[in-house]
Amino acid sequence: MSAVIAFKNVGSMQVAEVDAMAILPIQTTVSPAPTFMEIAPFSAQEVSPALGRGPGRGERLVHGARELAKTVIPPLLGIALLLGIWALVAVKNNSIPGPMQTWDAAAKLFADPFYRNGPNDQGIGWNVLSSLQRVGIGFGFAALVGIPAGFMLGRFNFMNRMFEPVISLLRPVSPLAWLPIGLLVFKRADPAATWTIFICSIWPMILNTAQGVQRVPQDYLNVARVLGLSEDKVITRILFPAVLPYMLTGIRLSIGTAWLVIVAAEMLTGGVGIGFWVWDEWNSLKVEHIIIAIFVIGMVGFALEQMLLLLAKRFTYESR
């Protein structure tokens, strides 16, 4: 409890990051489950048309269509705008392929995403998978170290003060700066890339877990004391569930950054991976493939984020 203030420095930056995420439209999908009181009047409204008192069938269809249009049209317009600007740029600049040209190339590319012609010529599917694998391994190690470390920092004020300057110093460093150290220690490119993922994933994991531990409401800890719960029950029934949402935020931030970093790391290390693939296509001047890669990277990143948001939604509890 007493640790709250000491960690504020580092912790508050993390809060700012979390809050910024909340502004993104994506976040609207994690709106909390409606409470009992919210559901009740709504369902009453829904019942009334069935009783024949509400608007007619045709009216409802029009209403439904309007609602659908409201949700579908703006995103479609945004994508159309992007394609339009892209097409315009492609027309003005011959070296950049337009949407149609890229589409044709994509059709060819995705006809066989999992081919293998030696170590440096593999399908895009393999490249994406090996990038994901690196992220998974680096991230897994980061979770293994970062989550227990976060618990320690959150629980013990001394540890918190001890590591605060270290974390403050290391956190702003680009993970790529650690790549040479990784190469030196592991002597191979592949674990060195994983190592950068480990470094960039561990900070949000430590900080968010620590913050979660510090923010466990005193009430819950008082309940534990009054009930006289044993230490293992305090951890499994109270601390862990209370910290879980914070941990999941840390995991989501980590995965997001890891996915950003892996592309750059692979450009430097080579091997199989989407980052290396982008660089390889650049060397053979297949610009349409680079554009395809940009879309693929974007979609994979989006999918990762959505998966973790769903997971977070599952484990977020209303406290009131």
Place this chain on the structure above:
Amino acid sequence: MKPIVKIESVGQEFPARAGRFVALRDINLAISPGEVVALIGHSGCGKSTLLNLIAGLTRATHGVLLCDNREITGPGPERAVVFQNHSLLPWMTCSENVMLAVERVFGRKEGKAKLTARVVAALEMVHMEHALDKYPHEISGGMKQRVGIARAFAMEPRILLMDEPFGALDALTRASLQDELNGVLAKTGATVVMVTHDVDEAVLLSDRIVMMTNGPAATIGEIVTVDLPRPRDRLELAEDSRFAAYRAAVFEFLYRKQLKKVA
């Protein structure tokens, strides 16, 4: 009758920026079995501090607190607490919340079926049997507080400590929960210490009203013994002159003798 709880010249100080802050001094009180005692006073008078001392959540800096003639050195299941904001764990259903308490107290001696029966009985007592498998966020504030009370009662404590149990509820819900609590107390004969700042609540529910002076260095100012027959009916009492007199006595203390100086 031998008192359950004895508070003997208890004082509580907290470290402050300039030396020490004296919250409580010279508190002496004995609580008999089956008695319902209300602690009342202006906010900041240390009534919650006193309750936390009895609960064992904090230790007194002076004096000694006894429960069943043993010194209170920490929280214990024989002194159950109902918290102001219910403090149900949001990741557990109502029955799981109650089970957590039941398991701790009776888990060693009794089988699963017996424990479950205790949980159901406790929730039935506060008329919440319909919410066994509901999560706290799915029920209203009043219902949550009922479950909180059920959790405390399910432990079969020697004494029940309530910290402004209905403070966070609207007036109508509060009234119905007060009546319900009166009913439960009549059935169980429980000993209760309750912190409140609601004069009507204090008169309606308690046998003695302990009125505290303003802090810092708050202590017990006066004690009113409420000699009204039980069961007490809110509507009948509203017309009862004795009820009005007790009420007036508490108001007199709070607003004439202990009026807070407004800065």
